[in-house]
Amino acid sequence: MYATLLLDLDHTIFDTDASEKAAFEQTMLTAGVPEAAALFPAYQRINLALWAAVERGELLPGAIRNQRFERFVVECELDADPERMADDYVAGLGAFGDLYDGARPVLEQLSARASLALVTNGLGEVQRSRIARLGLDGFFDAVAISAELGTAKPDRGIFDFVFESLGSPPLDTAVMVGDNLSADIAGGANYGIATCWYNPNGRTAEPAHVIDHEIDDLQSLLALVVD
Numbered sequence: 001m002y003a004t005l006l007l008d009l010d011h012t013i014f015d016t017d018a019s020e021k022a023a024f025e026q027t028m029l030t031a032g033v034p035e036a037a038a039l040f041p042a043y044q045r046i047n048l049a050l051w052a053a054v055e056r057g058e059l060l061p062g063a064i065r066n067q068r069f070e071r072f073v074v075e076c077e078l079d080a081d082p083e084r085m086a087d088d089y090v091a092g093l094g095a096f097g098d099l100y101d102g103a104r105p106v107l108e109q110l111s112a113r114a115s116l117a118l119v120t121n122g123l124g125e126v127q128r129s130r131i132a133r134l135g136l137d138g139f140f141d142a143v144a145i146s147a148e149l150g151t152a153k154p155d156r157g158i159f160d161f162v163f164e165s166l167g168s169p170p171l172d173t174a175v176m177v178g179d180n181l182s183a184d185i186a187g188g189a190n191y192g193i194a195t196c197w198y199n200p201n202g203r204t205a206e207p208a209h210v211i212d213h214e215i216d217d218l219q220s221l222l223a224l225v226v227d
């Protein structure tokens with residue numbers, strides 16, 4: 001049983017796939033680039049590779065904003081302004097997408113029973129827009145966004161910020177919940193707190209990952225917190 005929950009945002013409580021798809025379509029439309037759907041896999045590959053570099057500590061999270069479109073424009077040989085694309089895309093990511101079905105009532109119940117922190121590897125301008133638009137502020141006692149802090153999961157720095165913000169609760173009362181093994185699970189385990197893998201699609205984890213709890217729906221989180 002835990003009194004402190006650290007929650008990931010993207011692909012854990014928020015439908016990031018829908019948000020990215022809508023933002024990308026809008027961005028390509030504005031740039032006059034046809035066949036957005038055919039180009040989306042190239043964008044996704046570039047974006048994932050850059051976030052992996054952030055997780056390894058090789059790139060500052062904020063650098064991703066423009067770099068992914070600079071690479072995308074070159075790789076796809078597009079006659080378009082990558083900075084303008086990056087601006088439009090970031091605006092779209094903030095404006096599109098919703099919480100997963102059932103996430104809001106779980107957040108309501110969790111926040112009434114435990115101390116909650118949102119811990120996200122993302123851009124401040126994107127995540128702050130989503131938090132405001134979806135009214136998430138009231139659920140969380142702390143919000144940690146990697147690009148604002150210059151440190152990203154699995155690095156200890158972002159966890160230090162969270163624990164300081166929450167008034168330094170004991171580590172053994174806390175659990176990190178998220179879908180991403182290399183960021184959420186490795187980050188929580190490295191920091192010395194429990195981990196809960198949100199794995200709705202039945203993926204298999206490498207045995208090296210320290211997974212204390214595994215859930216396939218958010219409702220199961222209620223069983224992890226003190227009643």
Ligand SMILES: [Mg+2]
Binds near residue numbers: 008010178
């Ligand atoms: Mg995630």
